[in-house]
Amino acid sequence: MADDRSLRARLPENWRRVLTTRAAVVLVLLVALLSVATAVVNIGTNAVGGPLAEYVPGAVQSAAAFTGALTGFMMVGSALALRRGLRTGWWATLFLLPLTAAQGLLQSSPYSLPLVVLSIVSIPILLLTRKRFDKPLSLSTTQIAAGASLVGVQLYGTIGGYALREHFDGIRTILDAFYFTLITSSTVGYGDVTPRPESVQGILFTMSVLVLGVASFGIAIGALVGPAIQARISKTLGKMSESQLQLLDEHILVLGYGELTEPIVDELADHGREFVVVTSDREAATALTDRGISVVKGDPSDEEPLRRAKIDRSAAILVATNHDAEDALTVLTARELAPNTRIVAAATDRENTKKLERAGADAVISPSMLGGHLLVRSALGSDESGLIDRILERE
Numbered sequence: 001m002a003d004d005r006s007l008r009a010r011l012p013e014n015w016r017r018v019l020t021t022r023a024a025v026v027l028v029l030l031v032a033l034l035s036v037a038t039a040v041v042n043i044g045t046n047a048v049g050g051p052l053a054e055y056v057p058g059a060v061q062s063a064a065a066f067t068g069a070l071t072g073f074m075m076v077g078s079a080l081a082l083r084r085g086l087r088t089g090w091w092a093t094l095f096l097l098p099l100t101a102a103q104g105l106l107q108s109s110p111y112s113l114p115l116v117v118l119s120i121v122s123i124p125i126l127l128l129t130r131k132r133f134d135k136p137l138s139l140s141t142t143q144i145a146a147g148a149s150l151v152g153v154q155l156y157g158t159i160g161g162y163a164l165r166e167h168f169d170g171i172r173t174i175l176d177a178f179y180f181t182l183i184t185s186s187t188v189g190y191g192d193v194t195p196r197p198e199s200v201q202g203i204l205f206t207m208s209v210l211v212l213g214v215a216s217f218g219i220a221i222g223a224l225v226g227p228a229i230q231a232r233i234s235k236t237l238g239k240m241s242e243s244q245l246q247l248l249d250e251h252i253l254v255l256g257y258g259e260l261t262e263p264i265v266d267e268l269a270d271h272g273r274e275f276v277v278v279t280s281d282r283e284a285a286t287a288l289t290d291r292g293i294s295v296v297k298g299d300p301s302d303e304e305p306l307r308r309a310k311i312d313r314s315a316a317i318l319v320a321t322n323h324d325a326e327d328a329l330t331v332l333t334a335r336e337l338a339p340n341t342r343i344v345a346a347a348t349d350r351e352n353t354k355k356l357e358r359a360g361a362d363a364v365i366s367p368s369m370l371g372g373h374l375l376v377r378s379a380l381g382s383d384e385s386g387l388i389d390r391i392l393e394r395e
Contacts, residue, residue, distance in 0.1 A: 282297070285297050327356060346364070
């Protein structure tokens with residue numbers, strides 16, 4: 001019984017939300033991997049024997065096998081979006097799950113039955129966890145422009161290629177025109193679709209698709225891969241990426257880092273609360289990042305790092321280092337930027353308690369006074385003995 005209570009005490013307050021969210025993400029990821037694996041098996045074996053095998057033409061079965069792999073890779077992306085709690089990831093997954101089930105049926109293969117079953121089972125689970133994925137997708141202007149340019153070039157090449165199909169060898173349908181645009185703009189160029197040598201229009205159009213396509217692909221790759229590289233560098237340097245900072249909301253802000261701050265960070269991590277540490281100590285920032293703790297590198301008494309840490313969205317602010325003078329300046333800055341947020345500070349010297357309160361702290365705790373109080377109460381057999389035991393166990 002005691003062990004059960006101890007286990008529950010160590011669980012985060014939102015453990016049900018975390019568990020159901022992770023279950024949904026894992027199921028979607030399994031469907032994605034199964035969709036790719038099923039498509040590869042069906043392409044390699046041409047196995048037939050599903051319930052719709054008699055009614056589905058062979059060409060449709062082959063097409064479903066190839067598109068199944070594409071859908072699987074798209075679902076991997078939606079699973080990653082779900083892991084970040086994005087609403088767009090939820091909608092994309094809700095669209096893709098019925099599609100994977102339909103592709104499994106059209107593949108008409110016994111290997112596709114697990115894919116169909118798992119896709120159908122995942123739909124109600126996704127619907128039940130709808131409220132878990134409520135974060136908006138934050139795209140920069142560069143990313144939106146890169147995506148628009150990539151789509152625009154593909155449309156330009158496809159529509160233009162089909163309109164000029166008489167000037168090309170190998171373009172007869174809209175699919176041929178899209179294929180020509182894709183291999184030209186990606187610089188693959190198999191040579192099976194080419195402009196006719198005597199057609200100046202065809203040659204000029206191909207050159208325009210090539211130049212615009214290479215440019216759009218380059219911009220798109222830079223916009224997509226660039227933030228990922230930035231996030232990796234930021235993690236190495238003990239910093240948070242801009243995309244991570246944009247998602248912060250109702251978090252605890254810990255300003256500064258020192259000996260007094262270490263147990264605070266441990267306590268917040270044990271309770272599963274979202275929090276961010278702002279510190280100018282590079283070694284401490286790197287060590288905290290290695291533990292998976294969010295860090296903003298900067299002086300906590302400066303406005304810029306506090307704004308980056310979204311102080312205006314924080315639920316509470318904690319200030320507890322070993323330097324009361326620096327803490328007072330930090331409290332002043334935090335109070336100016338977040339006038340309605342509760343600020344709790346620790347005073348190394350109990351004589352500085354009133355000063356920190358005048359600086360703007362809602363509550364000031366003196367660790368020395370608190371420690372003395374707890375020791376006396378514990379010696380007298382009061383209820384705080386359990387708290388003392390917990391602190392000693394942590395040590």
